[in-house]
Amino acid sequence: MQVNSPILRVENVSRQFGGVHALAGVTLAVPNGQIVGLIGPNGSGKTTLFNLITGVVRPSSGRLVFRDRDISRLPPHRINLLGIARTFQLTRLFPQMTALENMLVVGREDDRANHARATDLLEFVDLQSARNEYAANLSYGQQKLLEFARLLMVDPSLILLDEPFAGVNPTMARRLQERLETLVEQGKTLLVTDHEMKTMMSICSEIFVLDYGQLIAQGTPATIQSDARVMAAYFGR
Amino acid sequence: MTLVQVIINGVLLGGVYALFAAGLNMIVGVMRVINLAHGELMMLGAYTTFMLFSLAHVNPLLSIPASAALMLILGMALQRLMVERVVRQPLLSSLLLTFGLSTLFLGVALNVWTGDQRSVSYLSGSLSVGGLQISVVRMVAFAVAVALTGATFLFLRCSTFGKTIRATAQHPDAAQACGIDVTRVRMVTFGIGSALAAAAGSLVSMMFTFNPEIGQAFLPKAFAVIVLGGLGSFVGALLGALVLGVSETVAGYFSSGQRAESVAFVILIVMLMIRPAGLFGTNE
Amino acid sequence: MIDPPHAAPSVTEELSAVPESGSGSTAVARLPDNRALRAQQWNTLLPKTYVILLALTVIWIVVFPQVAPLYYVSLALVVLLTVVLGVSWNIISGYTGYISFGHAGFFGIGSYIGALLIAHNLTAWWLAAIVAGVGTALLALPMGALTLRLRGPYFAITMFGLSELARIIVSSWDSLTGGGAGLYLPFLEDRTSNFYAMGILAVVAISVAYLIATSGLGLKLMCIREDEVAAQTLGVNTTWYKIGAFALSAFFPGVAGAVYARQIGYIDPITVFGVIWSIRAVATTMFGGQGTIIGPILGGIVLTLASEWAWAENAFAYQIVFGGLIVLVVLFMPGGVMRLLELRGWIPRTRQL
Numbered sequence: 109m110q111v112n113s114p115i116l117r118v119e120n121v122s123r124q125f126g127g128v129h130a131l132a133g134v135t136l137a138v139p140n141g142q143i144v145g146l147i148g149p150n151g152s153g154k155t156t157l158f159n160l161i162t163g164v165v166r167p168s169s170g171r172l173v174f175r176d177r178d179i180s181r182l183p184p185h186r187i188n189l190l191g192i193a194r195t196f197q198l199t200r201l202f203p204q205m206t207a208l209e210n211m212l213v214v215g216r217e218d219d220r221a222n223h224a225r226a227t228d229l230l231e232f233v234d235l236q237s238a239r240n241e242y243a244a245n246l247s248y249g250q251q252k253l254l255e256f257a258r259l260l261m262v263d264p265s266l267i268l269l270d271e272p273f274a275g276v277n278p279t280m281a282r283r284l285q286e287r288l289e290t291l292v293e294q295g296k297t298l299l300v301t302d303h304e305m306k307t308m309m310s311i312c313s314e315i316f317v318l319d320y321g322q323l324i325a326q327g328t329p330a331t332i333q334s335d336a337r338v339m340a341a342y343f344g345r
Numbered sequence: 346m347t348l349v350q351v352i353i354n355g356v357l358l359g360g361v362y363a364l365f366a367a368g369l370n371m372i373v374g375v376m377r378v379i380n381l382a383h384g385e386l387m388m389l390g391a392y393t394t395f396m397l398f399s400l401a402h403v404n405p406l407l408s409i410p411a412s413a414a415l416m417l418i419l420g421m422a423l424q425r426l427m428v429e430r431v432v433r434q435p436l437l438s439s440l441l442l443t444f445g446l447s448t449l450f451l452g453v454a455l456n457v458w459t460g461d462q463r464s465v466s467y468l469s470g471s472l473s474v475g476g477l478q479i480s481v482v483r484m485v486a487f488a489v490a491v492a493l494t495g496a497t498f499l500f501l502r503c504s505t506f507g508k509t510i511r512a513t514a515q516h517p518d519a520a521q522a523c524g525i526d527v528t529r530v531r532m533v534t535f536g537i538g539s540a541l542a543a544a545a546g547s548l549v550s551m552m553f554t555f556n557p558e559i560g561q562a563f564l565p566k567a568f569a570v571i572v573l574g575g576l577g578s579f580v581g582a583l584l585g586a587l588v589l590g591v592s593e594t595v596a597g598y599f600s601s602g603q604r605a606e607s608v609a610f611v612i613l614i615v616m617l618m619i620r621p622a623g624l625f626g627t628n629e
Numbered sequence: 630m631i632d633p634p635h636a637a638p639s640v641t642e643e644l645s646a647v648p649e650s651g652s653g654s655t656a657v658a659r660l661p662d663n664r665a666l667r668a669q670q671w672n673t674l675l676p677k678t679y680v681i682l683l684a685l686t687v688i689w690i691v692v693f694p695q696v697a698p699l700y701y702v703s704l705a706l707v708v709l710l711t712v713v714l715g716v717s718w719n720i721i722s723g724y725t726g727y728i729s730f731g732h733a734g735f736f737g738i739g740s741y742i743g744a745l746l747i748a749h750n751l752t753a754w755w756l757a758a759i760v761a762g763v764g765t766a767l768l769a770l771p772m773g774a775l776t777l778r779l780r781g782p783y784f785a786i787t788m789f790g791l792s793e794l795a796r797i798i799v800s801s802w803d804s805l806t807g808g809g810a811g812l813y814l815p816f817l818e819d820r821t822s823n824f825y826a827m828g829i830l831a832v833v834a835i836s837v838a839y840l841i842a843t844s845g846l847g848l849k850l851m852c853i854r855e856d857e858v859a860a861q862t863l864g865v866n867t868t869w870y871k872i873g874a875f876a877l878s879a880f881f882p883g884v885a886g887a888v889y890a891r892q893i894g895y896i897d898p899i900t901v902f903g904v905i906w907s908i909r910a911v912a913t914t915m916f917g918g919q920g921t922i923i924g925p926i927l928g929g930i931v932l933t934l935a936s937e938w939a940w941a942e943n944a945f946a947y948q949i950v951f952g953g954l955i956v957l958v959v960l961f962m963p964g965g966v967m968r969l970l971e972l973r974g975w976i977p978r979t980r981q982l
Contacts, residue, residue, distance in 0.1 A: 162862050163852075188864035202855035213848040214863040240668070242978075262864055305781065379782050431961060437728055438959055441784045441915070444730065445955025448908055452948025561904065563789060608789040609798040617779060617787050 113176075115140040115160065115266055115297045116192075121170030122321075123156055130156040132321045133170070138266070138299055144293055145308045145329075148303040148318035149342055152299045155197060158268050158317070161192050161299075163187040174266065193264035197271050199251045203244035207235055207254050210243050214261045222261075230289065231259040249280055256287075265299045273304040285311055309333065315342065350477050351598045352591055357480075359590025360487035361548050363583045364494050365421040365563060366570035369542030371497075374577040375514040375534040377436060378428055382561030383542055383567060385450035387415050390543025391550035391559065392458060398465045405467045406489070413540040420539025424532045432531065447560070453558035462554040486548040491546055496585045497537070498579050510534055514577065562606075569609040572616040631963050660774045668977030673979040679839065682878060683832065684781075690828035694821045702824055706892065708933045709827040710885050711909050715917070715925030716834045717881035719912035721874050723919035725753045725846065726854030727777060731788030732910040734795045735882040736889075737902035739765045742800055743887020744812045744896050758887040765883025774877035777868070784886060791908070796902035798892040809899030814890060823892045827885065834881045835926065852876055915958045918967030923982050927966060939981070 124132045131153045138144050145179055146154050157230050159165040159170060163184040172180045174209035179187050200258060208226060216220030230236045233253040238246060243254060252272065259267065269288075273281050281304070288298055288311060308315070309329040319323040319341040325332060332338055369383045393412035397403035403411075423446065431438040457577030468482040500508040513520040513530045519528045549555060549563070569589055589609060597605035672936035690757050694702045722728045741838060743761035747754050776787050806812060817823075841847045852860040853867050861867055890896045909932075917928025932954070962969050970976045 164862065166860060182777070184861035185864050185866045188862055194862055196859070200859035202852045202856060202859070205851060209848055212845065213852045213860075214865065216864070219845065259863065273903050379786070427956070428961060436782045437785070438963070441911075441955060442727070442959040444911070445952045445959060448948050448952025449956060450952070452945050452950075452952055455945035455948065456943065494817060565793070566785060601801065603797055603801050607794055610794045610797070614790050614794070616786055617783055618775060 112140065114138055115175060116299075117171075117173040118157070118161075119171040119173065121157075121160060121167045121172060123160060123165065123337055124168050129321050131167075134318070134321070134323050136323055136326065138297060139293055140297055140315060141292065142313045143288060143298045143311050143317035145312035146312060147301060147303075147305075147308060147315060147316065147332075148181055152318040152341075153321040155270060156321075158194055158270055158301070160270060161187075162192060165281050168187075183291060185270050188262060188264070191263075191265035192268070193209075193259035193266075194268035195252070195255045195259065195270050197270065197274075199255045201246075201255055201258070203242040204242060206240050206242055207246065207250075209238040210254060211261055212256055214258060216262060226262060229260050232260075233257045234283075250274060252276065253284075254282075260291075264296070266299065267291065269298060269300045270304075272300060273302050274306055281307060310333070346357075347477075348595075348598065350479075351476065353479060354483060355591030355594035356587055357483040357590070358594060359587035360490040360591055361496075361545055361552070362566055362570055364490040364548070366534065366567040366574075366582050366586055367494050367497055367536035367604070368545070369567045370538075370571055370577065371501075371510070371534055371541075372538040372581050373571065375510060376428070376433070376517075376531045378439040378443065378535075379436065380535075380538070381440065381564065382423075382447040382450060382546055382560075383453070383538070384441075384562070384564035385447050386420065387542040387549065387563055388454060388555070388557055388560035389419070389450070390416055390546025391555055392454065392463075392546075392552045392557075393543065393611070394547040395463050395465050395549045398467065405465050405547060405551050409489070409544050412543040412547045413553075416543035417521035417536040417540040421532050421536035423539075424535035428535065429531065445599075447564075451557055451560065458557060460556050460558070462548070462556050464554040465550040467551055468499045482551050485551055490545065491511075492547060493541065494571060494583065497541065501579070502575035508628035523577060565613055566609045568617070569612040591624040617626055633873045643934070654790070660922075667851050671977050672981055674981070678807040679981075683836070683914035685697075685834060686828075690832070694824045700819075704825050704933075704937060705830075706824050707937070709824075709831045710889065711913055711933045712831050712926050713827070713834050713881050713885045714906065714910040715913040716838050716930045717833075717878045718920075719919060719925045720754060720838060720841065720850075721871075721878040722911075724850040724854060724920070724925070725871055725874050726781075727787040727871065727875075728785050729780070730785045730904075730907050730909075730911070731790075732878075732882060733902055733904055733906035735765050735769065736794070736886040736906045737799065738768060738795060739886030739897070740884075740890045740901040741762060741806055741812070742883070742895050744890040745806070745816055748812055748890060750815075754822075754891055755826060758884045758891075761887035762880040762884035765886075766880040769876045769879035772869075773872040777871045778877060790936055792800060792902060792904075792907065796898045799902070800898040806898075809898065811895055811900075812890075814894050814896075817891065817894060820892060823888050826888045828829060830884055830888070830939030831921035835922070837877070838922050838925075846862050846870075854920070862872025863963070866946055882910075904944065905951075908951050908955075908965075914954050916954055916965050918965030919953050921965075922982055924965050924967045 114280055116138040118136045118295075121131055121134050127157070134153070134157065146157065148154055156165065160167050162271065163179065163182050163186070167180055170180070174190060174192060176192065179190065185317055202213065205213065207230065211226035211229060215225060217225070227236065230239055233256060235250060235253055235257065236251060243251065246254060256272065263302050272284060278286065285307065292296060300308070300312065313327060315327065315329055315332045317335070317338050318322060324337050324341060325335045327335070352596065365387055369380060370384070371393060372378055372380050373629045393415055394408045397408040397411060398405050398561040427442060427446070428439060431442055459543070461624075468485055469478050472484065472575055501511055505509040509520070510530055510533075512523070513527050515533060517527050520530075549559070570582050570585040573585030573588060576615050592608045592612070596608050673778075678779060690744060693705060697705070714736070718729070718732050728840060729961070742764045743757045746752055746760060748759035751757070752760070776784055779787055798810050802808065803941060841850065849865055849870050852865060853871060857867050861916040890901070913928030913932045914925040915928070917926065918924030932951070936950045937948050939950050958965060967976070967982065970977050
């Protein structure tokens, strides 16, 4: 794979649920090593696309290619092993396990290495003090951070973040932004979806816009902000 | 006994299965509770008829409203006092609860009536219809079962409260937002479902010998019917019941009673594996 | 519309992305920091305590049959058997959250494998018991591969169906098993060896449970219960772990069934495949506390003694006691006794207990 080729290619992907077309013929390429945004009104198919990329759901048609490898029909755990990880819109932690246990359970190395890595990552998100607290008892913000730290345990190359800034106060949002930039410096690729437009426009180098399951626009933040179709999608209905 | 007779027996049996399964179908559809005690409710209906018949010489057919009414009340009480408390919890809670209730009822019934086989010998003999010998009791049971199942179907389809029940089944939160008292709907639905099971039990008491364990024997049949016909589909369940009835009698004819017993399990397991939504699987 | 029974996520599940935890418990007890510290103190003391208890138990197993009257030895055997059933059921149902109503099936299959080997004098009885366990576990592998795709309640019911189907198959296979008439085993003068066998089995089962619960393997099983889909997206091959746990949970009742057959001297399909064995496993574990080590042990001891006492008064007490108990636990104490103690702060929440 060449250095500058896209890390993920979505090729004419569609997904129906009964009569509903959640995604219709979406084609896009996620460039390597950047923060890429995915925006669109509610119901436009963002989460479905995430589900398809991570193997939680299969495409009705089309292909998903990760680093020149067709992942369209792989089970979720295989896809994660290849290097893709995600967070969920409503955090999905392991509620009756402690924060530390949430981290340890996904570790792939030996006990010592896992423990060391878990500790470092909890440090990275300022959750070390809460490591023995049950995930169910953490605050909303802490839960989001834990879910984020947890996926870093497996050192993924492509990270999908589903509304990471939702309900997060400005201070935490800034800290999160810093962490995301750190990850990019480490060579990771981030695909982020959120409704927090100001933040999205400032951190993303490229943005894809979905509406009713179709890709209606793509480009830099500046291009998107002045795109009439994007305006129409959000305000024109 | 010819194959045709066997098939007809199966169809007649299927009618009773349909009545039994209809009650469970309603409960599962409206409140997403898999009532493992449904068989015991049927069993209690059978014993009600038996007691009325042996102690007071009440005509078993006339005892059906009594057993149904009794189980209606018991069903409503169970739901209101216990099942309602776990409705908001994951499905497994209500499953375990009804599993416990089923075991409890079985224990109580064994205590009260012992494990001896009972029967209600009211109707007997057979009628000659078109050259075939058809058991009278089965024909009558079939007629009653179909009538009751049909009446329930019409009630759900046409009456106001029936529509309320269906609305709650389709979307409890939306129903509540429209002013429907979903708690009451759940209570009544569980009651009606139990009453239908009791009626089926009364019919069964006339057709077979039974003891308290009959509930456990019949419950898998209700599940088999529902997965065959699709959760929530009335017509599907009726057809599923007929398929089950005929499969059982034919299996019994060609091999043994035990193989017939296994039909319900095989259907249940196979259907859950391959087509969990059943053959129809629509919401009604 | 009811969610379809398959474990693969449905649209509604994914779009709303609210995880359904298997045990139905509500918020976990909030532990202030000094209690968290106490938990760590417990964690260092517990392994030593367990070793001591283990030693004491082994001594008791050796000594008890020599000194106690036969009735009490038989009762203790049933206690040990119930503990084995509960502990093994807990491995699949307590830790992974896949609640099974078919545990009796494993007991029955093991019973028949063991009984057949012994009756036909094919091997030493203790080897027959082990083969019975291994055989049951091997049969459980394809069973689990098929059934563990189903979600919650459907898995529970299917397992019940399979257990019944196993009973019917064994019952119909006259030529091999003697069918409904049952199987007789050679008369046994001294039954002490059965007690030892069951005792060793219980100790092994509890040790295995402890090792699993306190290790990374335990965490992997638990995360299946907590949120299977999330676990998959984090690289956990939940299918493997589920099936493995399932097969392991089948081994112990398999061996227990064989020992039981030898103890009673006669088995038939209705007895060894009876749903009461499943009920024992479920009720005792739920009462004691699913997903804990002590839970099934506590439940097994308490409930067996309680129902034995009740049985003296009333022949059908078992069903009433166990059934009533399950109802009470679901309504008023989900998570069983262990959870109750934890909520009151008497014991810390730790995987070691």
